[in-house]
Amino acid sequence: MALFHMKRFMGGEESNFGENGSSESILKKLHEKAKARERQSHDRQSSPDKSKDKSHGKTVPKKSVDGSSLTESAKNVKKRQSQAPKNRGIDRKEELLTSSSAKKRKTGDVAESRSGKNKIKNRTPKKLSVLEESKLQSQKSGKRNPQKTEKVSRDDLHLGKQLAAATGDFSEIAQKNVKDTKSDPDESPVRVIKEESDINRSGLRAFRENAETAKKQKKMKTPSSASKLKSATIDADSNRTVDNRTCKLKDFKEDTVVLTKETPSKQSKACPELARNTLKNAEGTSPETRKQKKRKLSKVSDCEVKSEKHLKVSARTCEKNKEEDVSVNDTSDEFDGSDQSEDYKDCARALPAQEPCSMEDDSPSNEGSGIDVKQEEMDSEVVDKVQQSREVEMEEGPSITDDADEEREDEDEGTVKESKEEGEVDKAFALLGSDKHKKKQRVARVLPDWLAHPTLVEHDLNKHSIAVEEMEQLDPRLIRSLLDDGIKSLFPVQRHVIPVILDSVKLGIQAGDAGYRPRDLCVSAPTGSGKTLAFALPIVQALLDRVVPRIRALVVLPTRDLAQQVSKVFTTLCKGTDLRTSLIGGLKKFGQEQRMLVQTSGESQCDIVVATPGRLVDHINKTQGFTLQSLRFLVIDEADRMMDQISKDWISQVEKCVFMESRQAPGPITVETCRKICLPLQKLLFSATLSQNPEKLIQLNLFRPRLITSVVSSTRSRQEAQLHDGKGQERGEFVGKYTTPVGLTEHYIQCTSGEKPLVILHLIQTLNLSQILCFANTVESTHRLYHLIKLVGGIEVAEFSSNQTAGQRRQILKQFKTGKIQLLICSDAMARGMDVENAKYVISYDMPPYIKTYIHRVGRTARAGKTGVAFSLLQQYEVPKLLKLLKHAGKTGIQRYTVNRQDMDHLEESYEKALQRLPGVLRMEKAHSV
Numbered sequence: 001m002a003l004f005h006m007k008r009f010m011g012g013e014e015s016n017f018g019e020n021g022s023s024e025s026i027l028k029k030l031h032e033k034a035k036a037r038e039r040q041s042h043d044r045q046s047s048p049d050k051s052k053d054k055s056h057g058k059t060v061p062k063k064s065v066d067g068s069s070l071t072e073s074a075k076n077v078k079k080r081q082s083q084a085p086k087n088r089g090i091d092r093k094e095e096l097l098t099s100s101s102a103k104k105r106k107t108g109d110v111a112e113s114r115s116g117k118n119k120i121k122n123r124t125p126k127k128l129s130v131l132e133e134s135k136l137q138s139q140k141s142g143k144r145n146p147q148k149t150e151k152v153s154r155d156d157l158h159l160g161k162q163l164a165a166a167t168g169d170f171s172e173i174a175q176k177n178v179k180d181t182k183s184d185p186d187e188s189p190v191r192v193i194k195e196e197s198d199i200n201r202s203g204l205r206a207f208r209e210n211a212e213t214a215k216k217q218k219k220m221k222t223p224s225s226a227s228k229l230k231s232a233t234i235d236a237d238s239n240r241t242v243d244n245r246t247c248k249l250k251d252f253k254e255d256t257v258v259l260t261k262e263t264p265s266k267q268s269k270a271c272p273e274l275a276r277n278t279l280k281n282a283e284g285t286s287p288e289t290r291k292q293k294k295r296k297l298s299k300v301s302d303c304e305v306k307s308e309k310h311l312k313v314s315a316r317t318c319e320k321n322k323e324e325d326v327s328v329n330d331t332s333d334e335f336d337g338s339d340q341s342e343d344y345k346d347c348a349r350a351l352p353a354q355e356p357c358s359m360e361d362d363s364p365s366n367e368g369s370g371i372d373v374k375q376e377e378m379d380s381e382v383v384d385k386v387q388q389s390r391e392v393e394m395e396e397g398p399s400i401t402d403d404a405d406e407e408r409e410d411e412d413e414g415t416v417k418e419s420k421e422e423g424e425v426d427k428a429f430a431l432l433g434s435d436k437h438k439k440k441q442r443v444a445r446v447l448p449d450w451l452a453h454p455t456l457v458e459h460d461l462n463k464h465s466i467a468v469e470e471m472e473q474l475d476p477r478l479i480r481s482l483l484d485d486g487i488k489s490l491f492p493v494q495r496h497v498i499p500v501i502l503d504s505v506k507l508g509i510q511a512g513d514a515g516y517r518p519r520d521l522c523v524s525a526p527t528g529s530g531k532t533l534a535f536a537l538p539i540v541q542a543l544l545d546r547v548v549p550r551i552r553a554l555v556v557l558p559t560r561d562l563a564q565q566v567s568k569v570f571t572t573l574c575k576g577t578d579l580r581t582s583l584i585g586g587l588k589k590f591g592q593e594q595r596m597l598v599q600t601s602g603e604s605q606c607d608i609v610v611a612t613p614g615r616l617v618d619h620i621n622k623t624q625g626f627t628l629q630s631l632r633f634l635v636i637d638e639a640d641r642m643m644d645q646i647s648k649d650w651i652s653q654v655e656k657c658v659f660m661e662s663r664q665a666p667g668p669i670t671v672e673t674c675r676k677i678c679l680p681l682q683k684l685l686f687s688a689t690l691s692q693n694p695e696k697l698i699q700l701n702l703f704r705p706r707l708i709t710s711v712v713s714s715t716r717s718r719q720e721a722q723l724h725d726g727k728g729q730e731r732g733e734f735v736g737k738y739t740t741p742v743g744l745t746e747h748y749i750q751c752t753s754g755e756k757p758l759v760i761l762h763l764i765q766t767l768n769l770s771q772i773l774c775f776a777n778t779v780e781s782t783h784r785l786y787h788l789i790k791l792v793g794g795i796e797v798a799e800f801s802s803n804q805t806a807g808q809r810r811q812i813l814k815q816f817k818t819g820k821i822q823l824l825i826c827s828d829a830m831a832r833g834m835d836v837e838n839a840k841y842v843i844s845y846d847m848p849p850y851i852k853t854y855i856h857r858v859g860r861t862a863r864a865g866k867t868g869v870a871f872s873l874l875q876q877y878e879v880p881k882l883l884k885l886l887k888h889a890g891k892t893g894i895q896r897y898t899v900n901r902q903d904m905d906h907l908e909e910s911y912e913k914a915l916q917r918l919p920g921v922l923r924m925e926k927a928h929s930v
């Protein structure tokens with residue numbers, strides 16, 4: 001079969017055989033023809049000038065790919081065609097499949113041809129099989145018009161030119177195949193190559209399927225036109241070249257370059273593979289070489305794109321061929337030559353720049369032909385493509401790591417990938433393990449108006465504050481209480497928030513905002529800016545005139561320490577009033593808390609409840625008479641943290657408890673619902689790091705929320721960002737960045753992990769710092785560090801973590817306030833919301849894992865308009881990480897603080913001794929606790 005295929009490849013002479021001719025008559029005819037052509041050939045060779053003219057001044061090698069399969073007549077036919085200009089394309093194809101070098105082709109054409117004949121003569125079985133096959137084919141195909149066959153050859157000439165350009169450097173493989181075939185006369189080249197191409201079975205699946213289809217169709221129909229033969233001839237050639245390429249790919253695959261798409265069975269596909277292989281091998285070379293490699297890769301990808309297109313065209317053609325019954329015999333006619341031409345051209349454009357060994361460049365056969373002009377055009381296009389790929393590369397920038405990091409940052413900020421600039425290349429082939437990164441464009445996050453344009457407040461506590469007496473809405477009792485507590489002025493956030501809350505109750509707590517449901521409120525202000533008073537004061541003010549005690553305000557906080565702290569503020573404010581505050585945070589026994597909440601008669605004991613969510617839910621479910629039906633204010637402090645606990649469903653439990661029996665949950669606003677005056681529930685959210693994530697906020701079922709914040713874009717001045725709402729209040733752009741107190745100075749100290757305790761000792765003993773809060777990331781490291789510093793001696797140190805009881809912690813805080821404790825080593829349980837009086841310094845012993853953790857840690861100092869200093873002890877690799885975190889949060893003020901190693905030398909001895917004793921102490925403690 002393959003032999004017949006080869007014969008067709010040589011010029012389609014078999015079409016001259018009569019359908020009904022016997023084998024003897026065919027042989028006779030063949031011999032006659034062969035002799036005639038030999039004579040003609042001899043004549044031509046004896047007059048080389050003439051011959052040269054016909055072949056455009058080039059002699060073409062006549063060595064066959066599979067000499068064993070050629071009959072004498074076929075060889076003569078081939079010879080004649082190779083000399084004829086119209087068959088140049090076919091000859092060119094022949095060149096591709098033979099391994100003759102350009103030199104050989106020039107000099108030894110005739111000799112080789114003859115030696116080829118001698119070899120063929122020795123292969124009688126093949127000769128017979130060809131004859132038999134010729135007979136068979138002639139029977140099937142019927143008589144064919146020789147003119148049509150000639151036409152095929154001309155078409156093939158065109159294809160051959162392009163094919164030659166496309167196949168480039170596969171002569172070596174072709175040569176190998178020829179050698180293999182010669183050593184085993186029973187192996188046809190196609191079969192040999194097929195076997196070699198096992199590695200790329202998927203690529204040839206279609207090839208084989210079509211061969212089978214062709215077989216079936218052949219049985220049913222007999223093709224009649226030479227045009228069909230043409231495509232068969234072309235395809236045979238195509239397949240062979242494909243297989244050559246596959247052989248190359250086999251070697252190439254060992255280099256572990258993996259393509260995510262199946263390799264197409266086309267010459268054009270082969271070239272990029274080769275080029276990529278070459279480039280892959282260049283790995284580990286100089287950066288310059290790698291750059292070149294990258295450029296080449298993009299060029300190769302271009303070629304791959306063409307191949308991709310080509311595949312699609314071929315697939316379509318395949319389908320078409322199946323329908324039209326193209327096949328003459330089982331040569332696995334997969335591709336239509338006419339469809340290929342454009343694709344070959346495309347591939348040829350990319351080739352010369354990739355591989356200098358392109359046969360098109362070396363081959364003399366194209367000189368003086370139209371191909372040269374075409375090739376020049378192709379080359380110029382290749383240069384353009386290379387130039388384009390370089391430009392794209394320059395636009396993308398050289399830094400991969402930076403871009404990647406930037407991308408991750410962008411993702412956090414809700415940016416989307418911008419694939420506009422992505423070329424076809426990447427869409428066509430994604431290389432596994434590719435290090436190519438695309439720069440993403442930042443896109444503005446679309447936020448609801450209330451989040452995007454909040455009411456701004458000044459974050460410098462010493463500016464824009466007003467005297468307590470100036471807050472006219474406040475009851476004199478409350479003013480007195482504040483003044484007694486040393487609070488003479490109200491901070492900016494208090495100045496803005498208190499009136500907003502009080503406005504919603506100016507017609508009484510029942511009436512809401514002039515009879516309408518009041519808007520919910522979100523407040524985001526820096527740590528220590530007085531947020532607690534900002535909600536506590538108006539709530540107490542609003543409830544002052546209540547008649548009977550009911551739970552009308554509920555404040556929920558994430559930890560019992562915080563709940564205790566806020567409860568204290570309420571208790572202080574309620575002094576001298578009828579209002580009562582209850583704390584339910586697990587500090588007391590459950591029964592005790594129940595008795596505080598509900599009287600024995602079932603009536604409520606208190607007006608304001610401060611609770612942790614867990615304990616609150618317990619009381620909702622277990623305390624008889626506990627009801628929230630009169631609840632007017634629901635305060636969620638440290639709201640961003642509380643939103644993380646929403647999954648525990650505490651808020652829906654609270655809402656269920658509020659809207660039960662006669663009190664209905666608010667529905668859509670209608671004329672009827674507007675007429676009814678019912679007790680509204682207003683939600684008030686507070687945090688220094690309030691989430692701007694609408695998805696999280698929506699879980700809180702906020703009603704027409706409003707945001708008051710001092711957090712604005714760092715890139716724009718507040719004046720620029722300021723807008724004004726209808727009431728003359730400043731409105732600005734909230735970009736979700738965090739601010740720290742104005743009085744805070746931030747430093748980082750670069751040191752090794754082992755030097756960190758020494759640095760702390762240095763800061764305390766050498767620089768005489770005191771009232772330091774030192775944060776470690778875990779309870780264990782807090783405990784370990786506490787013992788280590790204690791073992792060094794000479795420092796009043798204490799520990800504050802969840803390992804201690806609430807009473808112990810309260811006691812420690814008291815001692816710290818009075819200055820008895822120099823260094824308080826804390827876990828992050830202390831970081832959020834805790835108002836530790838007189839904390840002057842904060843040390844982050846371990847780098848904070850999140851920006852919010854950093855903001856809350858450093859926020860334990862510089863509170864209420866005071867000054868404070870924060871040190872972050874960082875290992876070298878942590879420095880850029882933290883700087884990036886801060887930059888992301890819009891903070892750039894952190895400075896490096898250098899501690900000289902020599903300054904710590906005198907501390908080393910005691911430190912090392914303490915280190916040696918530490919394991920023993922920890923062991924003893926463990927044994928003691930057990």
Ligand SMILES: Nc1ncnc2c1ncn2[C@@H]1O[C@H](COP(=O)(O)OP(=O)(O)OP(=O)(O)O)[C@@H](O)[C@H]1O
Binds near residue numbers: 488526531
């Ligand atoms: N108007 C004021 N004048 C003076 N001190 C004030 C004023 N308001 C609050 N303070 C004090 O400021 C300190 C910090 O207040 P508060 O705890 O409310 O801050 P915060 O904004 O809630 O901080 P965090 O975000 O860390 O929880 C408290 O000690 C409080 O007594």
